[in-house]
Amino acid sequence: MSIISVRDLVVEYDGRRVLDGLNLDIEPGKITVLLGGSGSGKSTLLRQILGLEHPKSGSISIKGTDITTCSQADLKTLRRSVGVAFQSAALFNSLSLEENVALTLREHTALAPSVIDLIVWLKLAVVGLADFGKLHPQELSGGMKKRAAVARALAMDPEILVLDEPSAGLDPIVAAELDELIVFLKETFQITALVVTHEMHSAFRIADRIAMLFDGRFLAVGTKDEIRANQNPRVRQFLNRVSANPMHTPALASYLERYVQSQEAKP
Amino acid sequence: MIAYIAYLRRRAFYPCSMKAFADEPLWVRGGLMANFLENAGRETLSQLDYVGSLNIQLWATLRGMRAALPLVGNRLRWRAAVHQMLDIGVDALPMVALLATCSGFILAMQGASELRRFGALHYVIDLVALGFTRELGPLLTAVAVSGRSGSAFAAEIGTMKVTEEIDALKVMAFEPVEFVLAPKYLAALVAVPCLTIVSALFGILAGGLFMFFSTHLGLVLYFRYVLTSIALRDVVAGMIKSLAFATIITHVGCLEGLRVRGGPDAVGRSTTSAVVRSTFMVIVADAIFTTIFYFVGKA
Numbered sequence: 001m002s003i004i005s006v007r008d009l010v011v012e013y014d015g016r017r018v019l020d021g022l023n024l025d026i027e028p029g030k031i032t033v034l035l036g037g038s039g040s041g042k043s044t045l046l047r048q049i050l051g052l053e054h055p056k057s058g059s060i061s062i063k064g065t066d067i068t069t070c071s072q073a074d075l076k077t078l079r080r081s082v083g084v085a086f087q088s089a090a091l092f093n094s095l096s097l098e099e100n101v102a103l104t105l106r107e108h109t110a111l112a113p114s115v116i117d118l119i120v121w122l123k124l125a126v127v128g129l130a131d132f133g134k135l136h137p138q139e140l141s142g143g144m145k146k147r148a149a150v151a152r153a154l155a156m157d158p159e160i161l162v163l164d165e166p167s168a169g170l171d172p173i174v175a176a177e178l179d180e181l182i183v184f185l186k187e188t189f190q191i192t193a194l195v196v197t198h199e200m201h202s203a204f205r206i207a208d209r210i211a212m213l214f215d216g217r218f219l220a221v222g223t224k225d226e227i228r229a230n231q232n233p234r235v236r237q238f239l240n241r242v243s244a245n246p247m248h249t250p251a252l253a254s255y256l257e258r259y260v261q262s263q264e265a266k267p
Numbered sequence: 268m269i270a271y272i273a274y275l276r277r278r279a280f281y282p283c284s285m286k287a288f289a290d291e292p293l294w295v296r297g298g299l300m301a302n303f304l305e306n307a308g309r310e311t312l313s314q315l316d317y318v319g320s321l322n323i324q325l326w327a328t329l330r331g332m333r334a335a336l337p338l339v340g341n342r343l344r345w346r347a348a349v350h351q352m353l354d355i356g357v358d359a360l361p362m363v364a365l366l367a368t369c370s371g372f373i374l375a376m377q378g379a380s381e382l383r384r385f386g387a388l389h390y391v392i393d394l395v396a397l398g399f400t401r402e403l404g405p406l407l408t409a410v411a412v413s414g415r416s417g418s419a420f421a422a423e424i425g426t427m428k429v430t431e432e433i434d435a436l437k438v439m440a441f442e443p444v445e446f447v448l449a450p451k452y453l454a455a456l457v458a459v460p461c462l463t464i465v466s467a468l469f470g471i472l473a474g475g476l477f478m479f480f481s482t483h484l485g486l487v488l489y490f491r492y493v494l495t496s497i498a499l500r501d502v503v504a505g506m507i508k509s510l511a512f513a514t515i516i517t518h519v520g521c522l523e524g525l526r527v528r529g530g531p532d533a534v535g536r537s538t539t540s541a542v543v544r545s546t547f548m549v550i551v552a553d554a555i556f557t558t559i560f561y562f563v564g565k566a
């Protein structure tokens with residue numbers, strides 16, 4: 001039984017199809033990595049799964065509730081079991097790190113302030129930021145912000161953890177530390193994680209399953225070994241880090257062709 | 268005209284078909300008329316969309332306002348509202364007071380230069396008192412708040428949009444309207460009328476100082492004349508205006524922030540747009556209210 005289920009998902013922006021009939025099942029207690037290049041539709045799929053946008057057609061079920069048709073109240077209830085760390089961290093700049101992590105606990109629970117303080121300290125300690133709780137986001141480095149975002153995502157002990165490009169823009173040591181943290185969380189708390197990334201090394205380090213997106217479609221979905229063994233040229237190109245010949249990009253090739261024709265047609 | 272309507276109908280039914288336009292009138296084909304009507308239609312729809320969005324946002328904020336109220340609402344939202352009240356009201360106090368004092372002097376001097384010729388200098392008191400209670404107090408305050416706080420709302424919310432903080436609020440099961448907009452609106456509804464009263468007082472005081480220096484009229488006597496010249500309905504009219512202006516400024520600022528798409532440059536544009544649109548709408552609303560009060564007063 002999958003905890004997140006995507007069925008025939010189609011997303012269009014101004015008539016341009018961004019996601020084209022996607023199907024995906026995310027198993028509980030596993031780390032699923034959404035892998036793909038820039039503009040492949042990873043972030044769009046993530047926003048759909050988080051209920052931030054509505055699809056043109058198709059459905060997304062989280063814990064058996066279809067979030068494309070459910071009420072706002074149901075969506076709110078569902079969201080309390082999902083922790084999200086955004087690519088830009090999206091910490092509230094007007095609040096300190098402690099207040100950022102404590103926000104959902106203060107608003108959604110009736111816990112005593114002393115208990116909340118303790119939970120906040122624990123969450124910050126998990127990501128190695130226990131001594132930085134009084135600082136504001138603008139006083140933190142990029143890596144610290146990302147880790148703080150993970151701490152905030154963990155505040156309510158979510159069943160599902162969603163991480164958007166957690167290691168993008170980080171140095172290799174901090175990125176590796178974050179990978180270790182995600183694996184640790186899965187092994188310790190049996191958390192279900194959906195990680196969006198384009199970092200191959202990180203993806204193969206943490207993933208139980210990998211879904212590879214290209215041009216709004218899944219090229220391959222499977223375990224690490226299945227992805228490694230996949231013979232699809234695009235998958236091979238991605239895995240082997242081979243640069244794409246820009247002349248082979250259909251949109252650019254057709255543009256150049258039209259440009260040459262228009263130049264030839266000129267007197 | 269009939270040919271043109273027929274052409275528009277074909278265009279509506281076959282927007283992509285060039286065949287549909289093969290027989291379009293010569294004066295229409297690629298002509299100024301078609302462009303003008305298209306642009307006018309597009310702009311009208313865009314403005315209607317804007318006003319519709321403002322109304323939807325206002326309704327949603329009113330529904331979320333309970334959370335920002337003291338005692339019955341959420342303590343954190345009320346605290347945020349108080350913080351906003353200080354920002355909108357107390358911080359703007361010196362600026363609004365200075366603005367009103369200068370305007371009071373200007374109004375009194377301009378009025379005096381004409382009224383003196385008819386030996387009716389004492390009417391300067393009525394002019395300043397009624398002018399500031401009904402009109403200049405609310406308007407000057409609205410212009411000042413629009414420039415200070417309307418732009419700040421747009422910049423703050425626009426930045427939250429760009430940095431995904433609004434999305435973060437949604438996925439953390441918060442309602443952005445209740446979390447961000449409601450405290451601001453509540454704060455503006457309290458702070459703007461208070462500022463309006465301060466503005467009117469300083470404007471009238473400036474008029475009193477002018478009268479003191481030009482005619483040696485004592486300030487106590489001046490304020491006695493002021494109290495006889497204004498009625499309760501003038502004060503109520505000014506307060507109603509100030510509440511309407513607070514609504515316009517807050518919601519235009521917040522909507523401009525929420526409509527930000529893209530990066531920091533879009534935040535800058537939204538800030539400018541918030542000030543321009545809210546000032547424009549405040550003046551239009553002022554004209555409408557003044558017309559209504561004029562006819563109600565006559566009746």
